[in-house]
Amino acid sequence: MNANASKVALVTGASRGIGRAASYELAKQGYFVVVHYKANHAAAEETLAEIRKLGADGFAVSADLDKLEGIDQLFSALDKGLASRGKPAQLDLLVNNAGVADGGTLADTTPELFDRQFTLNVKAVFFTTQKALERMPDGARIVNLSSVLSSRVFEAAGQFNALSAYSASKGAIDTLTRHWAVELGPRGILVNAVAPGPVDTDMNAAWLRTDAGRATAIGASPLGRVGTAGDIANVIGFLASPASQWTTGQVIDASGGYRL
């Protein structure tokens, strides 16, 4: 169970949703978890409290990843936090989870909406990973959050969720995952992505917590239910564990068979 004890993981967007659930899974594996969040300090502290209940440890760091200075702040706080606990500035696992999903048709997507998706979902992932790499030993792991929407279009029961800008940003994640897996393979660094379908988190609450939205999501999976953050965390946990040592460059579907 503690094959990863003393290893350090950074999970971006770990105050809520999938990032929080992933942090719990990593804590169960013995990782020391750096809980990143943007503004929701109380939620980040709750994540941390649960990590401690699970017998692991960590600390929380706030940074706005929409800005390159935010990425610098994240890593100086990470180095400082690790140093103050007698740990080297080493990162064994990065989970690029923080993301934003705004809907808009082709006709009504503004340049601002478009930029919001690509700034956090792609540019921040790129430059966070660049900084993380400076601290990664050979054999480290990178897990990116993609989406089923990078390869499938959401259209069910007469509902079309116009999300092309968001979905394209996740397509970029799939591409980065494959390229980085090849680039970093010689160092034994594994790079994979997880592609969830609809998951019950704050991100899509406005749609998924309505009767119609919920029914549509349930109807899209042969398993007949909506995904939970824990479902996705299990897959992230696999990719963070020794068991995934022969898996790299993959986008792993974690959608309950969404629209097979």
Ligand SMILES: NC(=O)c1ccc[n+]([C@@H]2O[C@H](COP(=O)([O-])OP(=O)(O)OC[C@H]3O[C@@H](n4cnc5c(N)ncnc54)[C@H](OP(=O)(O)O)[C@@H]3O)[C@@H](O)[C@H]2O)c1
């Ligand atoms: N939920 C789904 O159905 C679903 C499906 C497919 C893929 N995904 C992907 O899974 C990932 C997590 O989704 P989720 O549903 O768990 O999200 P969520 O519940 O909305 O949580 C978003 C997290 O990102 C952080 N964040 C937001 N804006 C940020 C910024 N500018 N800089 C830094 N951090 C920021 C938030 O911090 P604060 O708490 O401080 O605001 C929070 O921790 C995303 O990449 C998403 O695209 C989700």
